[in-house]
Every structure is written in structure tokens, then in C-alpha cells.
Amino acid sequence: MQVRSVTQVTQYIKVLLDNDDELADLWVEGEVSNFSRASSGHCYFTLKDSECELRCVMWRTQASLLNWMPRPGDWVEAHGHVSVYERGGAYQFYADVLERGGVGARWREFEALKQRLQAEGLFEEVRKRPLPTWPRRIGVVTSPSGAAWQDILSVLGARYPLAEVVFSPSLVQGDGAPESLVQALARLNQQDDIDVVIIARGGGSLEDLWAFNDERVARAVVASRAPVVSGVGHEVDFTITDFVADLRAPTPSAAAAAVVPDIHVLRTQLRDGLQALGAHISRRINGLRESWERERRLLRLHDPQKILAEQRQRVDDLMRRASSAWEHNSMLRRIRVNGYIPRLQALDPRTVLARGYAMVQDGLSGVMITSTQQTALGQELSIHLHDGSLGARVTEISSPGSL
Amino acid sequence: MEWEQIESLSFEDSYARLEQVIQQLQAGNLSLDESVALYEEGMQLARHCGRKLDDSQLRVTQLLASVAETGPDSVEEC
Numbered sequence: 325m326q327v328r329s330v331t332q333v334t335q336y337i338k339v340l341l342d343n344d345d346e347l348a349d350l351w352v353e354g355e356v357s358n359f360s361r362a363s364s365g366h367c368y369f370t371l372k373d374s375e376c377e378l379r380c381v382m383w384r385t386q387a388s389l390l391n392w393m394p395r396p397g398d399w400v401e402a403h404g405h406v407s408v409y410e411r412g413g414a415y416q417f418y419a420d421v422l423e424r425g426g427v428g429a430r431w432r433e434f435e436a437l438k439q440r441l442q443a444e445g446l447f448e449e450v451r452k453r454p455l456p457t458w459p460r461r462i463g464v465v466t467s468p469s470g471a472a473w474q475d476i477l478s479v480l481g482a483r484y485p486l487a488e489v490v491f492s493p494s495l496v497q498g499d500g501a502p503e504s505l506v507q508a509l510a511r512l513n514q515q516d517d518i519d520v521v522i523i524a525r526g527g528g529s530l531e532d533l534w535a536f537n538d539e540r541v542a543r544a545v546v547a548s549r550a551p552v553v554s555g556v557g558h559e560v561d562f563t564i565t566d567f568v569a570d571l572r573a574p575t576p577s578a579a580a581a582a583v584v585p586d587i588h589v590l591r592t593q594l595r596d597g598l599q600a601l602g603a604h605i606s607r608r609i610n611g612l613r614e615s616w617e618r619e620r621r622l623l624r625l626h627d628p629q630k631i632l633a634e635q636r637q638r639v640d641d642l643m644r645r646a647s648s649a650w651e652h653n654s655m656l657r658r659i660r661v662n663g664y665i666p667r668l669q670a671l672d673p674r675t676v677l678a679r680g681y682a683m684v685q686d687g688l689s690g691v692m693i694t695s696t697q698q699t700a701l702g703q704e705l706s707i708h709l710h711d712g713s714l715g716a717r718v719t720e721i722s723s724p725g726s727l
Numbered sequence: 728m729e730w731e732q733i734e735s736l737s738f739e740d741s742y743a744r745l746e747q748v749i750q751q752l753q754a755g756n757l758s759l760d761e762s763v764a765l766y767e768e769g770m771q772l773a774r775h776c777g778r779k780l781d782d783s784q785l786r787v788t789q790l791l792a793s794v795a796e797t798g799p800d801s802v803e804e805c
Contacts, residue, residue, distance in 0.1 A: 458739035477785070485783040486738050492790045511790045587780055590742070594780075597745055598773045604752040605766040612759055 331410070338408035341415060347406040352378065352417060354402075356394045361387065369394065371402065371417070379416040380404075386420045400424055434537050437564060441539075446546055452570045453551040459519035459583055461488050463512035463550060465505060468493040472526040472557065472576035479577045484584035490518060496525035501535030509544040509552075520583045521548055523565060524555035524576035536563035545569055555579025677710035684708075687715060696721055733771050738779040745772040 328336075341347055354371030361367045365384030370377050380402060382390075394400055403421035408414070445451060462480065466472045468491075480489060494508035495501040505523070512518050523545065525533065535541060536556045542564045545552045554569035555576040566572040573579035624630070669675065673683055684693040687704030699705075699718050707714040733741065748769040752762060 458742075460737075460739075477787070481785040485785045486779065488786040488788060490788050490790060508790075515790075591777070591780060594742075594745075594773050594776050597749055598770065600749050601752065601766055601769040601773070604749075605762060608752075608759065608762050 330413075334408060334410050334413060337415075338410060341406055341408055344406075349403075349405060351401055351403050353400065354378065356398045356400055357396050359394050359396060361393075371400070379414060380419050381409075381416055382419040382422060386422075390422060392424060394422060394424070398424060434564070437537065437539050437542075438567065441542060441564065441568065446542070447567045455551055455553065455571060455583055456519045457585065459484075459487055461490050461515070461518050462583055463490045463492060463515070463518040463521040465492050465494050465508040465512065465521065465523045466525055466576065467496045470496065470526050472496075472524045472555070475526070475575070475577045476522060476524060476555075476580040479580035480584060483581060483586045483588075485587065487584060490515060495535075497528070497532045497535060502538035502541050505535060505538075505541045506544040509541075509548055513547070513549050518550045521550050521552045522555055522576070522579045522583060523552055523569070524579050525557060526576060527557035533557075533561075533563055536565040539564070541565055542568045553579045553582055674710055677708065682707050682709055696723070730771060733768070733775050736772075736775065738776055738783070741772050741775050741779065745769055745776060748772065 352371060354373050357370045357372055357377075359367065359369040365387060367382040367387045369380050369382075371380055372378070382402075382404075401423045402417065402419040404417055404419040406415055406417055409416050441447065464473070464476055466476065473491075477489065480487060490512065492508040492511045495504035509521070509523070512521055523536075525536070533556055536554070545554070545565055545568050551570035553571045553573055554563070554566045555573045555578060556563050556565060557575045562572065571579075571582055573582050677683060685691065685706045685708070686693060686698075687706045690706070691698070693699060693705065699721060701718050701721060703718045705716045705718060707716055736744065748765050751757070752765050752769070757765065
């Protein structure tokens with residue numbers, strides 16, 4: 325059996341590790357211990373979890389890019405590769421990126437915060453406020469440079485351009501994001517008449533959304549005077565902000581759509597409303613016309629004009645009958661009168677006079693003398709013949725026997 | 728409601744009044760004059776709502792990030 329030198333063994337191991345793809349590029353998370361920065365600028369530390377430890381190095385060039393100083397106890401995520409430090413005979417992790425609060429730690433923080441806020445009742449449905457039907461001023465908290473802001477604007481513009489958007493710009497990721505979100509919400513809260521608030525950011529990794537799991541942000545959402553709709557673009561995971569928001573929408577666009585009515589629906593409803601109005605009034609008028617016609621028919625039966633006309637007709641009728649009766653009568657009378665004429669003519673004294681008789685009157689009084697008894701000697705008489713009269717005086721009176 | 732009053736209504740108020748008018752008409756129990764007056768008002772409200780929708784354009788106001796820099800009242804139109 326060949327005997328190897330230490331160097332040979334070490335180099336053999338180093339080649340093995342260096343050729344392993346898995347070890348060449350990986351993220352590792354753990355708790356920092358023994359962190360030290362040498363005067364050279366290189367950083368040395370150990371990452372550990374409950375079971376194991378991993379020695380780590382971060383060279384000066386990468387370490388100088390760190391904007392924070394890891395402290396023992398911090399939970400970090402490190403990116404780099406595993407190789408062998410030949411002189412020390414040790415494998416170690418060569419870190420090139422070091423991030424605070426890896427997912428594991430964050431997840432534990434997240435769960436703890438979630439349980440705490442839930443215990444406070446902040447996720448309760450009864451606490452959630454209804455959204456206004458007709459929002460006039462819509463507060464929006466998001467990044468001015470993000471796609472979320474553009475999405476929200478275009479959805480609001482298309483669905484409900486009657487509203488006013490009050491934009492309160494904020495950082496949405498990075499260390500300053502939670503405080504910035506809190507400030508942005510506070511600025512909206514200082515406005516008097518914000519009807520509803522959208523807090524949003526576009527899609528991203530769970531990391532990117534972490535500010536929305538910050539307790540300060542959650543409490544600012546709860547403290548908002550207007551109801552808050554969250555649109556933190558991550559369909560799968562709920563953030564703490566989602567839990568405390570009055571409504572949770574899966575994306576910024578969905579959040580915008582949730583806070584306003586849709587103008588197209590409104591137009592349809594207006595059209596329907598107009599139709600309903602028209603239908604009502606024409607039904608009303610038709611109904612009235614029908615009953616009016618019914619009444620009119622009834623009325624016509626009792627029309628005084630008509631009654632009057634009928635009575636007039638009856639009067640005319642009577643008159644006609646009366647007058648024809650009258651005419652008949654008078655004709656009869658005329659016929660009867662005509663029958664008397666020859667008889668009257670026969671009685672006319674002048675006809676008698678024409679036959680040689682005379683009519684005698686007292687010359688003074690005109691009394692008809694029909695008897696000798698009415699006369700005395702010397703009495704003036706007037707004797708009428710058929711063609712004139714004579715004045716005479718009585719000279720003799722004789723009795724009938726003497727003639 | 729008078730024409731001038733309708734013209735000065737917001738979309739929301741106008742829409743709400745329109746719904747009310749339609750309900751009143753539906754309920755009946757109105758004289759013909761009242762019905763016709765409501766109908767005319769409803770038509771005007773609907774037209775007013777439509778015009779409001781046609782004419783509307785989303786307004787955007789931006790709150791300045793730092794109140795201290797610019798004073799409490801400053802808002803900027805964009």
C-alpha cells in the first residue's frame with residue numbers, strides 16, 4: 325500500500341471538493357458565531373445551527389461591500405463555495421454574499437408575529453371594515469418606480485376614472501421599507517377624506533416582500549382611518565399585512581379592482597335604469613289611457629248633452645205631432661166654415677131686398693121696424709132697398725085685415 | 728329636483744337619486760303628474776350620470792414624502 329504525503333491527501337480532498345458542483349455555488353444559513361475582521365480586511369466567522377458548525381471566510385473585497393456588521397447570534401444567509409484551506413487542513417466556506425435574517429430566521433419571526441397579532445384579534449373578520457361603494461379619494465401606498473403603481477393607475481383609470489388617487493410613495497423593499505411604509509400610511513392618515521387605501525407592491529421573492537411582514541407596518545395598517553386593501557403580489561403566500569388588511573387582494577391590479585365599481589357595469593346599469601324608467605312611465609300612461617277610455621265610455625252614457633239632445637228630439641217630436649194635429653183640426657174647421665157660406669149667403673138681407681123686399685128702420689134711432697105697432701103717423705122712416713135707401717114719413721097705418 | 732340641482736350633483740349622488748326615483752316609480756301610488764315629474768327627473772339623472780362617466784378622467788395627487796421639507800399643506804398635482 326502506497327503511503328501518501330499530507331499534502332497529497334489534502335490536495336486530493338481539495339480537488340474532490342472543488343470539482344463538486346453542489347459545493348461550488350450554494351446558499352447556507354445559520355447563526356453567526358466568532359465573527360472577526362482581521363486587519364487585512366478579511367472576515368472570519370463560524371455559522372452554526374443546533375447540530376453542526378461551518379467555518380467561513382469572507383475576503384476583504386466582498387466584506388467591504390457589506391453595509392452591516394454581523395454580530396454573534398445573528399441568523400444569516402451566506403452565498404459562496406466550499407473549499408479546503410490546505411495549510412490549516414480544514415474545509416471551509418468561502419462566502420461572497422452575507423445577508424441578514426435568512427428565511428429560516430425570518431420564518432420563525434414571521435410565525436411568532438403572526439401568532440401574536442392573531443392573539444390580539446387583529447385578523448378577526450369582525451374587525452375588518454367594509455369598503456366604500458363609491459370611493460372618491462383612494463390612497464395608494466407603493467413604490468413610484470414599481471410596476472404595481474402603473475398597474476393600479478391603469479386599472480383605476482379604466483374602471484373608475486371618477487375617483488381621485490392620492491399617491492403616497494414609499495420604499496417597498498430593503499431595510500428602510502418598513503419605516504417608509506409606516507410613514508406613507510401616516511401621511512394618508514393625515515388627509516381628511518381618504519375613503520380607502522391600497523397598499524401594494526409587485527411580485528417578487530418572499531424576501532422582497534418581507535417589509536410587509538413587519539410588525540410596524542401591520543400596526544400602521546390597523547391604525548389606518550380608512551379601510552386598507554393589500555395587494556402584495558404574491559399569490560401563494562400571505563404576508564402579515566394581508567392578514568391585518570381589511571381586504572386582501574392577490575395582486576396590485578386586483579386590489580385596485582376591488583376598491584372601485586366598474587364603469588362598464590355602471591353604464592349597463594344606467595341603460596337598464598333608463599329602460600326601467602321608460603317602461604314604467606309608458607305602462608303608467610297606458611294604464612291611465614285604458615281606464616280613461618273606460619270612464620269615457622261610461623261618461624258618454626250619462627252625457628247631459630246627449631240626454632238634452634234626446635229630450636230636445638222628444639220635444640221636437642211632440643211639437644211635430646202637435647202641429648200636425650193642429651193643422652188637421654184647422655182644416656176640418658175650414659171645411660166646416662166653407663159649408664156655412666152658402667147658407668149664410670142665403671140669409672144675407674141684401675139678397676132678399678134684391679127680390680123686391682124692403683127693410684125699414686126708424687129714421688132717427690135706426691131701430692128695425694118690423695111691425696106697424698112700432699110706428700106712428702108722421703114718423704120719419706128710412707127704407708132700404710137693394711140698391712139704396714129712401715127717407716119717408718108715415719101717412720097711414722092700417723091693420724092686416726085691411727090690406 | 729330642479730335641473731340646475733341635478734347638474735351640480737356628483738356622480739355618486741346622482742346615481743343614488745336615480746335608483747331612488749326608479750324605486751319610487753316602481754312602488755306606484757303616484758299621481759300621473761308625480762310619475763311624469765319623476766320620470767323626467769330620472770331621465771335627467773341618467774343623462775347626467777352618463778355625462779359624468781364620459782367626462783371623467785382619473786386625477787392623481789401625490790403627497791410629498793417629507794412633510795418637514797415642504798410644510799404640511801403641500802401637495803402636488805401630477
